[in-house]
Each structure stands twice: as structure tokens, then as C-alpha cells.
Amino acid sequence: MKYEENTFAWADTSGAGRPERLTRVRCEIDDGVATVTLDRPDRLNAVDRTMRNELSAAFRWCDAADEVGAVVLTGAGRAFCAGSEMTANGFAGAEAQSPDPGWIAPYQIRKPVVAAIQGAAVGLGLTLAMQCDVRFVADDAVLALPFVRLGVTAELMGHWNLVRHVGLGRAQELLLTGRRFTGAEAAVWGLAVSALPTEQVLPRAQALARDIVEHAAPVAVAATKRLLWEAAEAGPFEHARTERLVMETLLDRPDAREGVDAFLHRRRPVWTGRPSTDLPPWPIEHGEDST
Structure with a gap:
């Protein structure tokens, strides 16, 4: 059963280019x-x-x-x-x-x-x-x-x-x-x-x-940002479930393995996840993935 989707939404910026001839x-x-x-x-x-x-x-x-x-x-x-x-x-x-x-x-x-x-x-x-x-x-x-x-x-x-x-x-x-x-x-x-x-x-x-x-994985940062903005309106148990499902999804991603390996070997991580394409779907179900 899906949890109730929050009204928070990312902007649709696909294809946006670097702005030119700015005056203000x-x-x-x-x-x-x-x-x-x-x-x-x-x-x-x-x-x-x-x-x-x-x-x-x-x-x-x-x-x-x-x-x-x-x-x-x-x-x-x-x-x-x-x-x-x-x-x-x-x-x-x-x-x-x-x-x-x-x-x-x-x-x-x-x-x-x-x-x-x-x-x-x-x-x-x-x-x-x-x-x-x-x-x-x-x-x-x-x-x-x-x-x-x-x-x-x-x-x-x-x-x-x-x-x-x-x-x-x-x-x-x-x-x-x-x-x-x-x-x-x-x-x-x-x-x-x-x-x-x-x-x-x-x-x-x-x-x-x-x-x-x-130092931070871009996809994890984006997911954390959304969780924070949604936290003020969501009930604690609903939000805990969303949080858990996002965590479970990211655990299966290469960046989670890279983060652990970089920490254990005391090196700077090399992230491969991209916010433009690799964010978890929202709302998210157990076992869902955007790939």
C-alpha cells in the first residue's frame, strides 16, 4: 500500500542549459x-x-x-x-x-x-x-x-x-x-x-x-534534502517508513558500496550516481528502484 504522496515536488528542469546574457x-x-x-x-x-x-x-x-x-x-x-x-x-x-x-x-x-x-x-x-x-x-x-x-x-x-x-x-x-x-x-x-x-x-x-x-554522495544529498523538507508536514511513523524505504533503495546502489570502501581505505570517494537520472522514485515502495 502506498503512503500518501506529499505535495513536495522537484522542478522539471530536463534539458535546461546554462543561461546566457544575464543582466540582473x-x-x-x-x-x-x-x-x-x-x-x-x-x-x-x-x-x-x-x-x-x-x-x-x-x-x-x-x-x-x-x-x-x-x-x-x-x-x-x-x-x-x-x-x-x-x-x-x-x-x-x-x-x-x-x-x-x-x-x-x-x-x-x-x-x-x-x-x-x-x-x-x-x-x-x-x-x-x-x-x-x-x-x-x-x-x-x-x-x-x-x-x-x-x-x-x-x-x-x-x-x-x-x-x-x-x-x-x-x-x-x-x-x-x-x-x-x-x-x-x-x-x-x-x-x-x-x-x-x-x-x-x-x-x-x-x-x-x-x-x-x-565528501557527500549527490544522490544521497538530494534524497536527504527532500526528506528534510517533507519532515515538517509528515507524521513521524509515515516519515519513518519513507525514510526506511529510501535507505533500502540506496543501499543497493554502487554509491553505498563506494562510500563504505572509501571510508575503510581512508580515501576520497568517487561517486557515480547522478541526481538528474538516479534519484529513487517518489513515493517509493519496498523493492522499487529507478533503474
Whole structure:
């Protein structure tokens, strides 16, 4: 009997190529780590339609490309992201807040996404960062979810993610007031794993991403990421069953044998599993395999 399928789903990025002629986003790769930079520093990296489309294109390529093992998301200049572009007509980046078949969120990428919040992260800028898997933040960064002060509500799973990370009471205070808070406070509350001096944020995020690329099996990482995102909504026994079935499937794969052999011989593993083709089917049954 199949367990109830969760609503989590990977994005369909088959055939996605490396984006070219980007004007609002930079996408660079170094030894398996892709650094995606919101590159509109004169506007504090505010998101408009063009940036939204370019960011989605960069995420699609990072997901589809097996040479990318982990992604770092950051911003150019003194801000991570000031949120949606605001004009006399309202929010110019609001399309990113609504269902859009072309949009891909960080949690939908089969690679871990690490947010390097080296400066201000406000509104959509912070809800976007909360969709990443890990966050490092500058201790003096200014953060805010000021939606109620602008006559709207939070988007990009902002309510759900904030409650998940800081608890209902703190989430109520931050979202109902829309007040500012610091990166140091965010780390204390669990919204970021660490608050650092500004100049250390991006190197620390890239170092963590590189550690994953160098030591962890890509298929196991992708499966673990999905299990973590589904854990918040699944019951403990349902999730334990899913976890066990995924583990049983991966035990039969070459990477499981390679990992053990590399550990016993104290050498760096050589993984052959590819997230683009070798992920276990989901939902998964006992004895099922994607090969």
C-alpha cells in the first residue's frame, strides 16, 4: 500500500542549459559549487520581472547540471535583497509571489542551496532566503518581513517557514509588527545557522557548499534534502517508513558500496550516481528502484 504522496515536488528542469546574457543575475561555477549572485546593487538587488526570470533560469541550470553539486545564493554590494521592486504602481516583482509554471524555488532544486546573507534581506529577500537549505548571515545585517506595513501578507511560504524556524510566538511577533531585526538575532532564534562579520559570510557559505561537493554522495544529498523538507508536514511513523524505504533503495546502489570502501581505505570517494537520472522514485515502495 502506498503512503500518501506529499505535495513536495522537484522542478522539471530536463534539458535546461546554462543561461546566457544575464543582466540582473550572475551565475559562476568553481569546482562543483555554483554561486548565484543577485546583481542589481544600485537597487539593493530588488526583484523585478527580469531578475525573477533570470534567477529562475539560473536555478534551472543548477538543478539540471550534474557538474553542479551545491549552490550558494548571495547578493552584490551591501544588500542581499531588498525585496520586490516597488514603483508607483505597486510591486514590480510581485509575479514571483504568485504561482508561476516558470518559477523554480530553491527548495525544488535537487542540490543543497546555501544563502549567504551579507547585507539587508527584506520582504521577498528574506522569504527567498528561507526557501534555501542553510543560511549564513552578517551579524549586523538588517532583516525584516514588513508586509503588514505595506498592506499585504508574506509570500514564498514565508509564514510556514518562519514558524518552522523560530516557532509560532516569535513568528507572530515578527510578521504582525513587520519590525526590523539583526542578523545576530536571527542566528540566536535559529533562522540562520551562524552570524558572522560581513566579509566572512560568503566564504563561509562557499566553504560549506564545497565540503558537501567534496565528501557527500549527490544522490544521497538530494534524497536527504527532500526528506528534510517533507519532515515538517509528515507524521513521524509515515516519515519513518519513507525514510526506511529510501535507505533500502540506496543501499543497493554502487554509491553505498563506494562510500563504505572509501571510508575503510581512508580515501576520497568517487561517486557515480547522478541526481538528474538516479534519484529513487517518489513515493517509493519496498523493492522499487529507478533503474
